[in-house]
Amino acid sequence: MKKQITDQLITEDHQYVAQAGRVNTLDLVVDHGDGAQIWDVDGNQYVDLLASAASVNVGHNNSEVQKAIQEQSQNLIHYISGYFYNEPAIKLAKRLSELAPGNTPKKVSFSTSGSEAAEAIVKFARAYTKRPYIITFSNSWHGTTMGAASLSAIDPNMHRNIGPLVGDVIHIPYPDSIHNYDDAEGTQSFEFLQELVKHDIPADQIAAVIIEPIQGDAGIIKAPIEYMNKLYQFCHTNGILFCTDEINQGFGRSGKMWSLDHFNLEPDIMAVGKALGSGMPLSAVIGKAPIMDSLQAPANATTTAANPICCAAALATIDYVESHNLPERSGELGEYVKAIIEPWRSEFESIIDIRMVGLNGGIELNSDELAHKVSQYVFEHGVIMITTMGNILRFQPPLVISKDDLTQALNTVHDAFTNLK
Ligand SMILES: Cc1ncc(COP(=O)(O)O)c(C=O)c1O
Structure with missing residues (x-):
């Protein structure tokens, strides 16, 4: 993954921007977005499962x-x-x-x-x-x-x-x-x-x-x-x-x-x-x-x-x-996601709880370290999913996300668990 411009900018950020305002640790300099996709300054593309912390429910750059x-x-x-x-x-x-x-x-x-x-x-x-x-x-x-x-x-x-x-x-x-x-x-x-x-x-x-x-x-x-x-x-x-x-x-x-x-x-x-x-x-x-x-x-x-x-x-x-009936869409797609990820509980013993209310979920793991590794793995494979409380994967995509993007992103998360368990 190309990261040249990202690395330069982040070095400058660390020199000039106080750390009190930065909560998370993925090295991502966001350049532009469209719907549930975002791109970094080096042109790498990601499916966004964070929606700018639940602030772009209608999708990035909604026309x-x-x-x-x-x-x-x-x-x-x-x-x-x-x-x-x-x-x-x-x-x-x-x-x-x-x-x-x-x-x-x-x-x-x-x-x-x-x-x-x-x-x-x-x-x-x-x-x-x-x-x-x-x-x-x-x-x-x-x-x-x-x-x-x-x-x-x-x-x-x-x-x-x-x-x-x-x-x-x-x-x-x-x-x-x-x-x-x-x-x-x-x-x-x-x-x-x-x-x-x-x-x-x-x-x-x-x-x-x-x-x-x-x-x-x-x-x-x-x-x-x-x-x-x-x-x-x-x-x-x-x-x-x-x-x-x-x-x-x-x-x-x-x-x-x-x-x-x-x-x-x-x-x-x-x-x-x-x-x-x-x-x-x-x-x-x-x-x-x-x-x-x-x-x-x-x-x-x-x-x-x-x-x-x-x-x-x-x-x-x-x-x-x-x-666009986004509350209903959120509820329906939340059920779709739940049906895919609920079986992961029995597949991966590191998962201790899965919660989903609308397109709004937490996958709780038994260790902070693993949660961090999953977040990092999916990031390197084109999916943004950060952690919260240390050991919980936070799932809050834009409510306009397509089923294809959701399925692809969840496959990547599943791969992460498979590779890291
Ligand atoms: C429930 C809740 N209340 C308040 C806030 C604070 O909002 P802001 O970060 O825009 O000041 C947040 C931010 O994450 C939040 O999740």
């Missing part, structure tokens, strides 16, 4: 999104949305309020990254409830800005040497029956919460619970429905806002438009990002209108929020997701 970006950029690149209105942002706010689960009227507040949206939940929830505490979960990834890092509990490097973190954030165990922390209904995790409010943090001091209904970076862990129902009841009984993070799982990733749609619940506030703008820097919180009216400007204004090009890209993305 509808490109057109929207081009047209909007001819009109206006940016005007600060805190001072004046722009039409794409207003249209998008309306669209998102209607698209969010539940019928309660909603309002939207825009930012540029998922991290900002996650921490905006804290601001709106504290302002509305006038309470300090925020509950989040073990192995959650809500982002890396100061507030979002404080909410997250997946990697100590997010917290190391940057404290003190934002206060009054409590991490409780995620209802994870797969890793035997809990039973299939999340009973122990719920009991933990009950103990917490009984002996430590008064429920009437808790502003919000923020949950990923399906944890993404943790390796696609879906909360039990019984747990989610109990948590929802607990929140509403105690005046606590029930808030969800859909930044990783939204826009069809899990086989439904929202991961919360698996549970038929309505969030008080939800955060979206990533696939919202097909990777353009755009995120939003969508919340029940009275909650979203609880902060006064400029509490959640930033100069580049609701950039019209990003909003136009988001409108085109949502059109595409809906008109």
Whole structure:
């Protein structure tokens, strides 16, 4: 595999770009993309099973999104949305309020990254409830800005040497029956919460619970429905806002438009990002209108929020997701993939679990080292599949991927297991 330009650029990157921003280790300098394919700067082609971390659900260089970006950029690149209105942002706010689960009227507040949206939940929830505490979960990834890092509990490097973190954030165990922390209904995790409010943090001091209904970076862990129902009841009984993070799982990733749609619940506030703008820097919180009216400007204004090009890209993305039934496609292709890879459990004893919810999966291995080797092997054979949590292979291709590309990529992953076992 030719890697000359790649090697030169990566050497320069290591000299000039701080390592704090780079999570993974494949030597890939992305040059261009099309659908579920990407090419590096040396012309090598790959099937992308990562979709830029679930941010290009509609595929790389989607022509509808490109057109929207081009047209909007001819009109206006940016005007600060805190001072004046722009039409794409207003249209998008309306669209998102209607698209969010539940019928309660909603309002939207825009930012540029998922991290900002996650921490905006804290601001709106504290302002509305006038309470300090925020509950989040073990192995959650809500982002890396100061507030979002404080909410997250997946990697100590997010917290190391940057404290003190934002206060009054409590991490409780995620209802994870797969890793035997809990039973299939999340009973122990719920009991933990009950103990917490009984002996430590008064429920009437808790502003919000923020949950990923399906944890993404943790390796696609879906909360039990019984747990989610109990948590929802607990929140509403105690005046606590029930808030969800859909930044990783939204826009069809899990086989439904929202991961919360698996549970038929309505969030008080939800955060979206990533696939919202097909990777353009755009995120939003969508919340029940009275909650979203609880902060006064400029509490959640930033100069580049609701950039019209990003909003136009988001409108085109949502059109595409809906008109091509991508949530359904994600669900169907997820089943197709499951049928291919489930038998691998008995074939390779290094595989300890396989999870798939839509085109959204984790293949969990018994060692970090093997997971890394599989990732490296498939990379050298034209497939992008990174690891998460050390020992889990992360499977989140663009939702437009063809069956042929999927089959070919899975054959390569199978070859990796065969050659490395
Ligand atoms: C569930 C979830 N929330 C928030 C974020 C943070 O988003 P961003 O990286 O755009 O700040 C991520 C990023 O991976 C995520 O997966």
